[in-house]
Amino acid sequence: MTKKLFMKMTICLLLLMLLYSFSVQASIKVAVASNFKTTLIEIAALYEIETGQKILISSASTGILYHQIQQGAPFDLFLSADLKRAKLTEDSNKGVSGSRFTYAQGRIAFWAPKHADFVNADTLQKFKGRIAIANPKLAPYGLATEQTLNNLNLLQQFSYVQGANISQTYQFIDSGNVKAGFVAYSLLLEHQGRNFFLIPTSYHQPILQQGVLLTGSKKSLEVYNFMDYLTSTTIQRLIRSKGYLTIKYVN
Amino acid sequence: MLTELDYSAIILTFKLAGLTTLILLIISPPLAWWLARSRFVLRPFIEALVALPLVLPPTVLGFYLLISFSPDNFIGGLWLRLTGDTLAFSFIGLLIASVIYSLPFVVQPLQSAFVNLDKDYLEVAATLGFNSTETFYKVVFPMVLPSFIIAGALGFAHTVGEFGVVLMIGGNIPGETQLLSIALFDHVETLQYQQAHLLSFGLLAFSMTLLVLIYGVLKKRQQRMIDA
Numbered sequence: 001m002t003k004k005l006f007m008k009m010t011i012c013l014l015l016l017m018l019l020y021s022f023s024v025q026a027s028i029k030v031a032v033a034s035n036f037k038t039t040l041i042e043i044a045a046l047y048e049i050e051t052g053q054k055i056l057i058s059s060a061s062t063g064i065l066y067h068q069i070q071q072g073a074p075f076d077l078f079l080s081a082d083l084k085r086a087k088l089t090e091d092s093n094k095g096v097s098g099s100r101f102t103y104a105q106g107r108i109a110f111w112a113p114k115h116a117d118f119v120n121a122d123t124l125q126k127f128k129g130r131i132a133i134a135n136p137k138l139a140p141y142g143l144a145t146e147q148t149l150n151n152l153n154l155l156q157q158f159s160y161v162q163g164a165n166i167s168q169t170y171q172f173i174d175s176g177n178v179k180a181g182f183v184a185y186s187l188l189l190e191h192q193g194r195n196f197f198l199i200p201t202s203y204h205q206p207i208l209q210q211g212v213l214l215t216g217s218k219k220s221l222e223v224y225n226f227m228d229y230l231t232s233t234t235i236q237r238l239i240r241s242k243g244y245l246t247i248k249y250v251n
Numbered sequence: 252m253l254t255e256l257d258y259s260a261i262i263l264t265f266k267l268a269g270l271t272t273l274i275l276l277i278i279s280p281p282l283a284w285w286l287a288r289s290r291f292v293l294r295p296f297i298e299a300l301v302a303l304p305l306v307l308p309p310t311v312l313g314f315y316l317l318i319s320f321s322p323d324n325f326i327g328g329l330w331l332r333l334t335g336d337t338l339a340f341s342f343i344g345l346l347i348a349s350v351i352y353s354l355p356f357v358v359q360p361l362q363s364a365f366v367n368l369d370k371d372y373l374e375v376a377a378t379l380g381f382n383s384t385e386t387f388y389k390v391v392f393p394m395v396l397p398s399f400i401i402a403g404a405l406g407f408a409h410t411v412g413e414f415g416v417v418l419m420i421g422g423n424i425p426g427e428t429q430l431l432s433i434a435l436f437d438h439v440e441t442l443q444y445q446q447a448h449l450l451s452f453g454l455l456a457f458s459m460t461l462l463v464l465i466y467g468v469l470k471k472r473q474q475r476m477i478d479a
Contacts, residue, residue, distance in 0.1 A: 063442075067439070130340075132422070135423060137437060138437065172340075172422065175318060175321045176322055176324075176327075177317065177339040
């Protein structure tokens, strides 16, 4: 009796696994830079409602994803946090040449959560001591921060604590360990951060977040459809509401 | 080739590992002795606490430390009032983290040595009229010396290999918190494979050598135990 029951359960389990594997097989696997993950989850949910197409999301830092892709990780689409790694992927045999596109443009803000009065350009000019920035060597937002401070002649005014990425930089300030620093505007919007000064884009090179189709993909048609969706007016408007600038295709 | 930053990261790593090992070799023996001998009700709980860094992801420790080091919280606030500096992103902060992180690696070899210590020797020492301090230095210590070497070397090696905790609470400050593992992470992320290879291979060779030495000592000791 119990044997029969056990057999039935096993068969059920195998069927479930089979169904699951079909559903996973049918989905598009997207490797996305950590900073865009929450936005992409929303977009993917909308896309599934509209088209029935499932999107499977893997997120890590752009650098780590780039390495995984170079080692043959089975993703269909790579959404990088910068232009550099997207271009490197496109130029390698892992990316489809001509498929690279810009899906969002980042903005940075100077954030001093516990600052007594209104935070503006003047606050930044007068601020003394230690600030948190994303590592300019690793993180595109960090590079933009460095360019901004350089343009304002403020590089020598501070001592720096570096986060490996922009989320970690946000945590350093949010946990109270550092009084102020430069973070992504999208993170401030997502977590209702207050007391920040949005840096005008003229102070730094554009933080272009680009995507590229991967050669290993067996579903390039579906991926192209999703790429069109990402750059459609509706979704670009959604991305804009999350604290990014948006533009159309850039070559 | 390796840059000046890499060399400073190497020096800093060894400084941190050395200091961590020194502190651990002072606090671990009494703790290990107590864990090996005590009948206290809460002993298993304390033992579990000591062993936690063996099983917890280092990021968990890093996360809690980042929170407790914050000036808004008791420990971080107290430190700020005493020294005028924050605990996070400082060498002292890393030292505290490393001591917690490598504690089981030093305590456990000592604890098993103390457990395996033959009671006869302690009884003989007692009949000779040794007090507990004398017993420890004249009888226990010479017998468990190999375990001390192993414990110290393991603690040192484990601290050299620290990454997750440092990434969470270090802040990547050259000469202060930029350790070898972080410098390596930077090189890999920025696609500087040559430096990454150099540092990785150096670490690999160092760890392997140290472990071979440790197990060499271990083998000799086991042989001695068998012979005795």
